[in-house]
Amino acid sequence: MSEIGIPGARIRSFVERIEHLDGELAELNEQKKEVFAEAKGEGFDVKILKEIIKLRKQDQDERDEHETLLDTYLRAMDAAESESAAKTPERKAA
Template sequence: MIGFDNNAKQQLKSLVDKIDRLLEEKSHVEEALRETYAEAKAHGFDVKILKQVLKLRSVDPKELEEQDALIDLYRDILEV
């Protein structure tokens, strides 16, 4: 078994405590997101589309423009 000095033990305990707190916060954030999506749905918004729009907001505008152009091209070719 690997031995740890007191400093390493304290660091490990501190890291585990921090991870526990972050996981708890993550759980609360995930629940808040579920509730917010449910609220959006209750107001008549399409949650699937809302999630897509949120994802698009994180894409570089130039990259998004290129993707849109390719989508238009492919749709024209496939007559979709």
């Protein structure tokens, strides 16, 4: 009954390789945290560094599209706030 037609040694090989890679990923993530901590210790804003990394991963077209949408949304929001303020009568101070 030990022979079930599944290559157990091959499965074990895949599992062990994946476990090894998971260990390497954990180590790399720890190193990344250390670099961010070092940057923060020198006064750099970690959120901004992460944003730069994200932007560098995008191609120029993606980046341009993102900036255009962001600008469009911000202008639309500002316009809505201006309209709302214009419709609201100012209160007189007592």
